[in-house]
Amino acid sequence: xxxxxxxxxxxxxxxxxxxxxxxxxxxxxxxxxxxxxxxxxxxxxxxxxxxxxxxxxxxxxxxxxxxxxxxxxxxxxxxxxxxxxxxxxxxxxxxxxxxxxxxxxxxxxxxxxxxxxxxxxxxxxxxxxxxxxxxxxxxxxxxxxxxxxxxxxxxxxxxxxxxxxxxxxxxxxxxxxxxxxxxxxxxxxxxxxxxxxxxxxxxxxxxxxxxxxxxxxxxxxxxxxxxxxxxxxxxxxxxxxxxxxxxxxxxxxxxxxxxxxxxxxxxxxxxxx
Amino acid sequence: xxxxxxxxxxxxxxxxxxxxxxxxxxxxxxxxxxxxxxxxxxxxxxxxxxxxxxxxxxxxxxxxxxxxxxxxxxxxxxxxxxxxxxxxxxxxxxxxxxxxxxxxxxxxxxxxxxxxxxxxxxxxxxxxxxxxxxxxxxxxxxxxxxxxxxxxxxxxxxxxxxxxxxxxxxxxxxxxxxxxxxxxxxxxxxxxxxxxxxxxxxxxxxxxxxxxxxxxxxxxxxxxxxxxxxxxxxx
Numbered sequence: 080x081x082x083x084x085x086x087x088x089x090x091x092x093x094x095x096x097x098x099x100x101x102x103x104x105x106x107x108x109x110x111x112x113x114x115x116x117x118x119x120x121x122x123x124x125x126x127x128x129x130x131x132x133x134x135x136x137x138x139x140x141x142x143x144x145x146x147x148x149x150x151x152x153x154x155x156x157x158x159x160x161x162x163x164x165x166x167x168x169x170x171x172x173x174x175x176x177x178x179x180x181x182x183x184x185x186x187x188x189x190x191x192x193x194x195x196x197x198x199x200x201x202x203x204x205x206x207x208x209x210x211x212x213x214x215x216x217x218x219x220x221x222x223x224x225x226x227x228x229x230x231x232x233x234x235x236x237x238x239x240x241x242x243x244x245x246x247x248x249x250x251x252x253x254x255x256x257x258x259x260x261x262x263x264x265x266x267x268x269x270x271x272x273x274x275x276x277x278x279x280x281x282x283x284x285x286x287x288x289x290x291x292x293x294x295x296x297x298x299x300x301x302x303x304x305x306x307x308x309x310x311x312x313x314x315x316x317x318x319x320x321x322x323x324x325x326x327x328x329x330x331x332x333x334x335x336x337x338x339x340x341x342x343x344x345x346x347x348x349x350x351x352x
Numbered sequence: 353x354x355x356x357x358x359x360x361x362x363x364x365x366x367x368x369x370x371x372x373x374x375x376x377x378x379x380x381x382x383x384x385x386x387x388x389x390x391x392x393x394x395x396x397x398x399x400x401x402x403x404x405x406x407x408x409x410x411x412x413x414x415x416x417x418x419x420x421x422x423x424x425x426x427x428x429x430x431x432x433x434x435x436x437x438x439x440x441x442x443x444x445x446x447x448x449x450x451x452x453x454x455x456x457x458x459x460x461x462x463x464x465x466x467x468x469x470x471x472x473x474x475x476x477x478x479x480x481x482x483x484x485x486x487x488x489x490x491x492x493x494x495x496x497x498x499x500x501x502x503x504x505x506x507x508x509x510x511x512x513x514x515x516x517x518x519x520x521x522x523x524x525x526x527x528x529x530x531x532x533x534x535x536x537x538x539x540x541x542x543x544x545x546x547x548x549x550x551x552x553x554x555x556x557x558x559x560x561x562x563x564x565x566x567x568x569x570x571x572x573x574x575x576x577x578x579x580x581x582x583x584x585x586x587x
Contacts, residue, residue, distance in 0.1 A: 097484030108386050114507035137513060142526060145513045166511035171479050210483065320535045322547035327554070328583040330566075335577045337430050 113165050114139045117285020119247030120150060120161035121275045122216045123259065124240045125268035128225045128296035129218035132272035133161045134247065134280050135305070136287035143287070147305070151293045155180050155191040156300060158219030159293045160200075163245035164232060165212040172213045176200055193219040193226035197236055205234030214244045220295050247279025247286040254278045269294065273307055280309065386487045389414060391562025392437035393524035394424055395553055396493040396503045397536060398517060399545035402573040403501040405493040406553045407435050408524070408584075410565035420565040420586070428454050429464040430577070432494035433570060434474070437522035438508065439487040446488050450474065467494030467502040471512060478510030485509050489521040499574040524563045527556035542571050546580065554584045 104110070117138045122131045137145035152160050152173035158180070162169025176199045180191045197217055204211055215230040229242045241259050243251040254275040263271065269292055279286040290307040293300065391412050396405040411422035425435040426447045434450065436443035453473060457465050465473070471492050478486060485508050493503045505519035506512050513519065517536050520528035531552040540548060550569050557564035567582040 091480075092482055093480045094484050096481055096486065100484050103386065110386075113509055114511045114513070137511075139507065142529065144507075145515070148513060165509070167475075167479055167482070167507065167509040170475075170511060171482075319537045320548070320551075322544065322551055324543050324547065326547055327550040330581045330583050332581075333579045335579075337574070337576055 113167060114144055117247075117283075118150060118163040118245035119243070119251050119276055119279025119283060119286040120163050120216045120245050121243045121248075121251045121255070121272055121279075122161065122218045122227045122241065123255065123263070123268060123272060124218075124225050124227050125263040125265060127265060128220045128294065129227055130265075130268040130272045131159055131161050131216060131218050131293040131295070132276045133291045134276055134286040135289045135291060136280075136285070137166055138285055146288050149291065149304070151291050151302065153177060154196050154217070155184070155219065157221055157295060158191060158193055158196050158217070159295060159300070159302070160196070160218075161216040161244070163214045168211045168213040169215065172200065172203060172211060173215070176203070190221055191219075192221040192223065193217065193228065197228050197230065200230050201234045201236050204230065204232060209233040216242050216244050218295060220297050225295075243275065243279075245279070245286065247276075247283035250278040250282040251275035265294065265296075269303075269306070277307070277309060387438050387489075388523055388562055390438075390440040391560070392424060392440075392443075392522040393520075393528060393553065393557050393560065393563040394435035394437045394489075394491045394522050395518060395520045395528050395532060395549060395556075396435065396491050396505075397532065397540075397545060397549050397552075398501045398503055398515075398538075399540040399542060401499055401501065402542045402545060402571060403493045403495065403503060404542075404545045404549045404569060404571045405433050405435050405491065405503075406549050406567060406569040407437075408522075408553070408557050408563040408565065409568055409581075410563055411440055412562060415561075417565060423568070425568060425570055426451075428470060428494075431499075431572060431574075432465065432467050432470055432492070433572070434470075435491040435493070435521070436488045437491070438489050442486040442488045446477070446486050446490070449477065453477070467492060467496050467504075470494065471502075471504045471506075471514075475506055475510035475512050478506060478508065482509050491519055491521050493572075495572060495574060522563060524556045524560035527559045528552065531556045542573050542578070546571050546578070550580075550582050554582065558585055 120133045131151055133150035135147045137148040150161050154160050154177045160173050179199055184191055209232045212232045214232055218227045229237045241255045258271055272292055273290050276290045288310055289305045292303040292306040393408040405425055407424035409420055409422055411419040425433055427433055454465055474490050487508055489508055491505045496502045503519050504512055504514045505521050518532040535548050535552050553567050564584055565586055567584050569580045571578045
């Protein structure tokens with residue numbers, strides 16, 4: 080272990096604990112489940128651009144870990160990406176490609192293209208042969224027009240006019256297949272995407288809570304966070320629980336006042352030269 | 353010719369099976385559920401310009417209790433604390449690495465890390481070990497700029513979950529979700545926040561065999577830090 084603590088790692092994955100974990104696995108360890116976004120994510124192309132939609136539930140096995148998480152990730156000002164699968168993988172992969180796109184923008188001086196993001200994502204996922212479990216719906220508008228792609232965990236991609244991914248994808252796709260047509264207006268596009276996500280929320284157990292929508296057109300992106308809240312918390316009592324002071328039995332207490340950090344500004348005359 | 357001293361024989365704690373004996377259920381040297389090896393419960397809640405972070409105090413090896421004063425909530429700086437649930441050895445190692453990184457940051461930037469930055473650091477450190485992870489679920493709580501409270505939790509590979517009300521982790525997490533969901537109210541003052549988080553923690557660990565044996569609650573406001581050790585059922 081000499082040297083590994085000296086400097087922070089330069090990036091990429093580190094496999095030092097794998098030997099210990101393999102030993103534990105041979106002795107009967109079952110690797111625990113990660114937080115997944117059992118999800119409904121959708122995208123469609125309308126006449127002026129692309130609309131992306133996602134639900135907001137993050138699950139940890141059967142438990143809802145987050146009732147209002149964000150699944151539509153920023154990639155570039157004109158490109159957004161919805162992520163399904165293992166939450167850590169989708170966040171890490173979209174953050175990484177977003178940084179690479181920004182460096183590329185600085186180097187070229189041009190707006191990022193959707194196919195650039197697509198190629199970066201698919202080559203990273205293919206390199207890890209599906210072990211980085213991220214299923215993505217990538218959409219954006221660049222100088223060549225609006226684009227919508229899906230990316231699968233093993234690295235394959237599709238280019239489509241409308242797409243759905245995640246555990247609720249069948250529910251959402253049924254809505255798209257019946258109501259989608261080319262040349263939708265902005266309002267129709269947003270309404271169709273919301274309907275598809277709601278179908279996922281109400282029919283798929285892995286998706287739930289609210290609807291997030293992102294509308295990308297040439298030169299303008301609108302992220303409508305919590306566009307619809309079809310599951311409000313109406314059952315909570317307005318009084319709530321109230322505990323009187325001293326109800327908890329305390330064995331010991333220690334109070335530490337925090338030092339206020341005082342800024343000392345050097346006043347007075349400048350040094351004579 | 354000097355004889356080198358014989359190394360001392362390995363200690364054999366009573367609960368490990370002797371060679372040749374049948375291994376009774378629950379006493380295998382390695383667990384099937386790594387998060388249930390030591391048992392833990394950590395919760396953090398947001399109040400009005402303050403936050404509270406609490407944990408249980410039991411350290412166990414499966415069904416046997418080893419210590420009832422185990423520290424799970426660690427200080428990073430005056431206004432930033434991290435609670436680490438899961439495997440105790442990984443929790444301590446991860447804490448040492450995080451303190452190391454924070455000290456480097458302090459030397460370079462000449463200031464303390466903001467809670468949001470620290471959460472990104474923890475997430476990156478955990479994701480780096482994506483295919484050979486630390487078996488820890490952190491709960492991070494701190495006061496950010498203008499003393500706005502910040503809490504977040506992560507799964508053991510670094511998927512951040514920011515929350516505005518409360519976050520939980522550990523073997524008692526399912527009970528904690530239920531207790532916090534019903535007992536939490538927004539904008540609580542520090543005294544009321546202390547009572548609420550203590551009641552949520554004690555009632556949840558009562559329903560979990562692997563955590564409990566006392567509770568440690570920390571309330572941080574912009575002017576002071578209050579640490580309390582609370583009494584729970586010791587079973």
